[in-house]
Amino acid sequence: MEESSKDAMVADSVTGEAAAANPAAGLSRRGLLGLAIGGGVASLAVGMGAGLAGGVALGRTRAHAEAEHAYDFFGAHQAGITTPVQEHLHFASFDMMPRTDRDDLVSLLQDWTYAASRMSQGLEVSATGAVGGDAEVPPDDTGEALGLPAAGLTITIGFGPTLFENEDGDRYGIAERRPAALVRLPAFLGDDLDPQTSHGDLCIQACADDPQVAVHAIRNLSRIAFGRAKLRWSQLGFGKTSRTTSGQATPRNLFGFKDGTANILADDSAALDENVWVAPSDEPAWMAGGSYLVARKIAMLIETWDRVRLSEQDAIIGRDKGEGAPLSGGDEFAAPDFGTSAIDADAHVRLAHPSQNDGIRILRRGFNYVNGNNDLGRLDAGLFFLSYQRDPAQFITLQRRLSTDRMNEYIRHVGSGIWAIPAGATPGSYVGVGLFA
Amino acid sequence: MEESSKDAMVADSVTGEAAAANPAAGLSRRGLLGLAIGGGVASLAVGMGAGLAGGVALGRTRAHAEAEHAYDFFGAHQAGITTPVQEHLHFASFDMMPRTDRDDLVSLLQDWTYAASRMSQGLEVSATGAVGGDAEVPPDDTGEALGLPAAGLTITIGFGPTLFENEDGDRYGIAERRPAALVRLPAFLGDDLDPQTSHGDLCIQACADDPQVAVHAIRNLSRIAFGRAKLRWSQLGFGKTSRTTSGQATPRNLFGFKDGTANILADDSAALDENVWVAPSDEPAWMAGGSYLVARKIAMLIETWDRVRLSEQDAIIGRDKGEGAPLSGGDEFAAPDFGTSAIDADAHVRLAHPSQNDGIRILRRGFNYVNGNNDLGRLDAGLFFLSYQRDPAQFITLQRRLSTDRMNEYIRHVGSGIWAIPAGATPGSYVGVGLFA
Numbered sequence: 001m002e003e004s005s006k007d008a009m010v011a012d013s014v015t016g017e018a019a020a021a022n023p024a025a026g027l028s029r030r031g032l033l034g035l036a037i038g039g040g041v042a043s044l045a046v047g048m049g050a051g052l053a054g055g056v057a058l059g060r061t062r063a064h065a066e067a068e069h070a071y072d073f074f075g076a077h078q079a080g081i082t083t084p085v086q087e088h089l090h091f092a093s094f095d096m097m098p099r100t101d102r103d104d105l106v107s108l109l110q111d112w113t114y115a116a117s118r119m120s121q122g123l124e125v126s127a128t129g130a131v132g133g134d135a136e137v138p139p140d141d142t143g144e145a146l147g148l149p150a151a152g153l154t155i156t157i158g159f160g161p162t163l164f165e166n167e168d169g170d171r172y173g174i175a176e177r178r179p180a181a182l183v184r185l186p187a188f189l190g191d192d193l194d195p196q197t198s199h200g201d202l203c204i205q206a207c208a209d210d211p212q213v214a215v216h217a218i219r220n221l222s223r224i225a226f227g228r229a230k231l232r233w234s235q236l237g238f239g240k241t242s243r244t245t246s247g248q249a250t251p252r253n254l255f256g257f258k259d260g261t262a263n264i265l266a267d268d269s270a271a272l273d274e275n276v277w278v279a280p281s282d283e284p285a286w287m288a289g290g291s292y293l294v295a296r297k298i299a300m301l302i303e304t305w306d307r308v309r310l311s312e313q314d315a316i317i318g319r320d321k322g323e324g325a326p327l328s329g330g331d332e333f334a335a336p337d338f339g340t341s342a343i344d345a346d347a348h349v350r351l352a353h354p355s356q357n358d359g360i361r362i363l364r365r366g367f368n369y370v371n372g373n374n375d376l377g378r379l380d381a382g383l384f385f386l387s388y389q390r391d392p393a394q395f396i397t398l399q400r401r402l403s404t405d406r407m408n409e410y411i412r413h414v415g416s417g418i419w420a421i422p423a424g425a426t427p428g429s430y431v432g433v434g435l436f437a
Numbered sequence: 438m439e440e441s442s443k444d445a446m447v448a449d450s451v452t453g454e455a456a457a458a459n460p461a462a463g464l465s466r467r468g469l470l471g472l473a474i475g476g477g478v479a480s481l482a483v484g485m486g487a488g489l490a491g492g493v494a495l496g497r498t499r500a501h502a503e504a505e506h507a508y509d510f511f512g513a514h515q516a517g518i519t520t521p522v523q524e525h526l527h528f529a530s531f532d533m534m535p536r537t538d539r540d541d542l543v544s545l546l547q548d549w550t551y552a553a554s555r556m557s558q559g560l561e562v563s564a565t566g567a568v569g570g571d572a573e574v575p576p577d578d579t580g581e582a583l584g585l586p587a588a589g590l591t592i593t594i595g596f597g598p599t600l601f602e603n604e605d606g607d608r609y610g611i612a613e614r615r616p617a618a619l620v621r622l623p624a625f626l627g628d629d630l631d632p633q634t635s636h637g638d639l640c641i642q643a644c645a646d647d648p649q650v651a652v653h654a655i656r657n658l659s660r661i662a663f664g665r666a667k668l669r670w671s672q673l674g675f676g677k678t679s680r681t682t683s684g685q686a687t688p689r690n691l692f693g694f695k696d697g698t699a700n701i702l703a704d705d706s707a708a709l710d711e712n713v714w715v716a717p718s719d720e721p722a723w724m725a726g727g728s729y730l731v732a733r734k735i736a737m738l739i740e741t742w743d744r745v746r747l748s749e750q751d752a753i754i755g756r757d758k759g760e761g762a763p764l765s766g767g768d769e770f771a772a773p774d775f776g777t778s779a780i781d782a783d784a785h786v787r788l789a790h791p792s793q794n795d796g797i798r799i800l801r802r803g804f805n806y807v808n809g810n811n812d813l814g815r816l817d818a819g820l821f822f823l824s825y826q827r828d829p830a831q832f833i834t835l836q837r838r839l840s841t842d843r844m845n846e847y848i849r850h851v852g853s854g855i856w857a858i859p860a861g862a863t864p865g866s867y868v869g870v871g872l873f874a
Contacts, residue, residue: 088648088675090807130693131759135748142743143693143758144676144805147686196812211525211648212676212689215807219816223743231814236673236807238525239581239649249584252649256567256580306579306660311572321580322568368581370527370652370673371808375633377668379656 027126027140030104031111031224069209070150073117075424076289077277078431080154081363081388082266084245086207089237089367090214091295091384092222093200093417094229096163102172105163106436108228112157112204112221113430119213122150125220142223144216151210155217157431158293158419163201177435179284181292181392182420189403190413197297197415200232205293205386211236235297235415237367237384244365250324250332254300254368254381255410257317258324261332262353264363275361276388286434289423291388294395297369297415300382305410316406318347346406357401360394362387382411392418464563464577467541468548468661506646507587510554512861513726514714515868517591518800518825519703521682523644526674526804527651528732528821529659530637530854531666533600539609542600543873545665549594549641549658550867556650559587562657579660581653588647592654594868595730595856600638614872616721618729618829619857626840627850634734634852637669642730642823648673672734672852674804674821681802687761687769691737691805691818692847694754695761698769699790701800712798713825723871726860728825731832734806734852737819742847753843755784783843794838797831799824819848829855 071079096105115125124130130143164170164178184199206217215236222231241253242260246267250258264271273279280288305313314320318327318336326336327343336349343350354361364387371380389395402408422432508516533542552562561567567580601607601615621636643654652673659668678690679697683704690696701708710716717725742750751757755764755773763773764780773786780787791798801824808817826832839845859869 131747131757133747135751136746138744139693139747139750139758141693142691142739144689144691146689146693146759210676212805215675215691215805215818219739219818222814222816223740231810231816234807234810234816236809238652239647252581252583254579254581254652256576256578256583302579302656303660307575309573310568310570310576313576314572320568321576322583368649368652370671372671372673373668377659379659379668379671381652381656 027111027114027224028107030107030227069152070121071152071154073113073120073155073425074427077291078154078156078421078424079120080156080205080207081276081291081365081421082244082272083152083154083207084248084266085240085242085365086152086154086214087209087238087240088207088211088214089240089384089386090206090211090218090234091237091386092204092206092218092234093160093232094202094204094222094225095232096171096201096229097227098168100171100228102174102436104228105172106430108225109157109432110430111224112155113425115221115224116155116157116217116431117425119145119217119220120150120153120155122148122153125224142216142219144219145213148210148213148216151208151213153206153208153213153217155221156205156207156293156421158203158205158421159432159435160199160201160203160417160419162199166201174435177284177286179287179292179420182418183392185294185392185399185416185418186396188399188413190408190411191416192412192414193416194414197233197235199417200419202229203293203295203417203419211238233415235369235371235384237369239368241366241368241383241385242364244363253366253383254302254370255305255313255317257313257319257321258332259366259383260364261319261324264361271361272363275390275394276363278390282390286437287420287422288434291363291390291421292392292395293417293419293421294385294387294389294392295415295417295419296385296413298383298385299380299412299414301378301410301412302381303378308410315344316348316410318343318349344406346404348402348405348407351401351405352398357398360397362389362394362398382414388421464548464551464661465544467544467664468552506589507558508589508591510550510557510592510862511864514728515591515593515858515861516557517593517642517644518713518728518802518858519681519709520589520591520644521685521703522677522679522802523589523591523651524646524675524677525644525648525651526677526821526823527643527648527655527671528674528823529641529643529655529671530597530669531639531641531659531662532669533608533638533666534664535605537608537665539611539873541665542609543867545662546594546869547867548661549592550862552658552661553592553594553654553868554862556582556654556657557587557590557592559585559590562661579653579656581656582650585647585650585653588645588650590643590645590650590654592658593642593644593730593858595640595642595858596869596872597636597638597640597854597856599636603638611872614721614723616724616729616857619855620829622731622829622836622853622855623833625836625850627845627848628853629849629851630853631851634670634672636854637856639666640730640732640854640856648675670852672806672808672821674806676805678803678805678820679801681800690803690820691739691807692742692750692754694750694756694758695769696803696820697801698756698761701798708798709800712827712831713800715827719827723874724857724859725871728827728858729829729832730856730858731822731824731826731829732852732854732856733822733850735820735822736817736849736851738815738847738849739818740815745847752781753785753847755780755786781843783841785839785842785844788838788842789835794835797834799826799831799835819851825858 124141328337561578563577765774
């Protein structure tokens with residue numbers, strides 16, 4: 001995922017527009033209906049123009065181009081996986097509405113592709129946007145990101161197991177194309193899952209360096225889904241708990257420890273091919289270039305953790321809190337030496353380490369979350385864990401290995417989901433096109 | 438509230454340390470007990486050193502000094518009122534624990550002053566912090582802000598009506614010193630208040646440009662309060678909806694409109710003295726230099742709003758959505774002309790405008806919020822309204838005037854609170870000292 005150069009940003013917007021105008025000719029009639037409902041007439045003309053989204057939208061891209069990033073939505077892989085982890089997350093899970101058909105699903109993906117490709121360039125969801133259209137209908141765009149730059153927005157779209165088949169059967173004629181590995185995750189020791197923060201037919205991961213930009217994306221994509229899909233649950237996150245490029249410092253989770261030291265980095269293409277991207281030789285063929293996303297909402301019992309003595313905290317993690325160095329010695333990036341007793345048998349770093357798991361690695365992309373507090377006056381806080389892997393078995397193996405993790409005393413897995421992440425869309429097409437070919 | 442110059446930052450840390458060491462000699466024994474409980478021995482030595490908080494804490498301030506702001510905690514007024522509005526908010530309301538006495542309350546305020554003055558300089562809550570103390574006791578600091586700069590953190594502390602007197606009576610011997618105006622706000626038309634997001638004996642407003650820094654502050658101040666006060670409710674916010682300096686662009690709320698165009702600005706000292714700061718001649722004397730904070734959690738029915746046609750949205754607000762210009766003409770900063778019919782009688786801008794309210798002005802400092810979604814798949818989103826005023830009557834008058842606001846159809850006030858904000862602390866003292874003099 002290349003970062004657009006500053007000079008190329010306006011040109012990129014044009015590309016995004018021209019590309020998206022092809023498959024979907026802007027938003028579908030259903031998408032327009034979602035926007036216009038209540039206003040009576042869907043008389044908007046979108047996506048047809050000269051490729052520039054009017055003064056307002058163009059202006060906001062230019063004004064902030066010096067300081068801000070914009071990432072291409074189109075590419076071999078979807079953005080938001082190896083993209084340098086942004087500061088903020090708004091993750092949303094959707095269920096398709098009852099009595100929707102295959103055309104509804106395809107048009108939804110086309111509409112999401114169109115709107116997402118625009119928003120990732122700092123543009124509004126359509127050329128007329130929040131204020132450029134007919135004043136006698138509801139605006140296409142909700143407007144709270146007017147004046148804000150792209151802020152590194154990436155939008156990553158996934159397909160859950162239930163999209164392929166659920167209790168209503170094969171709603172979209174795709175049951176036979178479900179990847180064999182795309183099934184609900186097995187129950188893990190200590191799971192305490194809330195169905196209201198688990199699963200879903202579709203997911204969207206919106207990451208940006210400005211939370212208002214991420215929220216704007218989810219809100220507008222939800223709105224465009226009107227009549228076809230409904231928000232099932234969503235979660236905001238901040239303070240990324242993983243780094244995906246060597247230039248990023250390792251952030252800290254809410255236990256106060258560095259997290260993601262040994263993550264797969266974006267420039268390690270061999271490791272990505274081995275561990276993250278579905279290969280052309282893998283099944284099914286339409287998933288080539290894609291990945292599998294696992295989301296786990298992990299509540300942290302931080303008040304309890306905060307009362308654990310420092311030496312015990314270090315022992316539980318297997319690293320020292322200050323530097324993040326393995327207890328076997330060296331600095332943060334030193335390889336842990338599991339041949340010594342310095343790292344306990346049930347320390348987190350030992351159980352999770354590739355060397356103890358037949359070399360299994362995953363790409364982590366999690367965020368911290370705080371959702372106010374519970375009735376006991378304790379912060380409702382934790383880690384919104386996100387990982388991308390070539391095969392869900394990688395996560396399952398690691399998570400089973402963690403069943404003896406001494407850290408489990410201080411965490412609860414309260415949400416869970418798995419989604420197939422198709423390859424990136426090419427200009428002129430849409431995310432997931434291969435599934436319907 | 439002066440922004441510390443980069444060169445002065447380290448010196449400021451020293452000042453903060455030396456100052457705080459005076460009244461509280463670091464954290465009180467109760468504060469230490471809160472940190473150490475479960476670890477057995479409160480053997481920490483804090484706040485006594487040479488004034489430098491060890492390599493880790495000092496290093497993080499220096500490393501980021503170029504790019505980051507640090508505001509003085511001490512001053513004539515508390516920071517976080519006229520300070521340029523930061524990007525993120527963590528607001529927390531606390532209740533005192535049963536059977537606490539006046540000494541508990543005073544020591545809590547001393548401990549909060551000590552820790553807040555340190556954190557606002559990018560330091561940990563004590564000199565030994567997360568990793569510099571005895572490894573056989575729980576760390577003083579929870580550690581998730583290690584390596585992060587001050588990020589413009591301000592911490593603002595307030596006293597609710599129930600602190601002075603509640604159903605248990607005059608717990609702290611301060612009932613007679615309650616400002617006459619500090620009473621629970623009257624019920625307003627359309628109020629739908631949830632007690633779980635309303636009121637509280639004490640409040641802390643933590644604002645920072647990094648949400649992890651704001652969360653770290655509330656988490657650690659809650660922890661320090663152990664045995665004395667308990668978190669009642671808390672709310673995160675982002676995307677500030679007001680500007681407090683002329684250099685800040687006017688942000689947008691989740692209705693997509695610019696908000697705070699006509700706010701009182703930090704350099705308008707005449708307006709601040711008239712409308713925000715309690716004057717020495719006001720009653721009671723201990724509130725001189727302070728202010729009154731009103732918080733209102735205002736849920737926005739954004740899906741409904743999004744289906745309103747643009748012309749109607751503009752009419753409801755009385756400004757145009759694109760530029761924020763009054764419908765009577767001119768640009769964003771033009772004075773609205775209420776002599777014309779261009780601005781409806783029930784438009785928000787008309788009802789809220791000082792010229793329609795005997796010149797009443799308040800200093801707004803609100804943030805957008807999104808707390809996931811409800812069971813209907815609608816985002817639980819809105820405005821966390823914060824305003825500072827010299828007298829609560831200013832807010833009450835304005836809010837009553839808004840009873841005919843056409844915008845009310847799209848909002849619900851679901852949380853409410855009022856707190857007296859004492860003057861800033863001077864080095865060597867603590868926030869609220871005047872109340873106990």
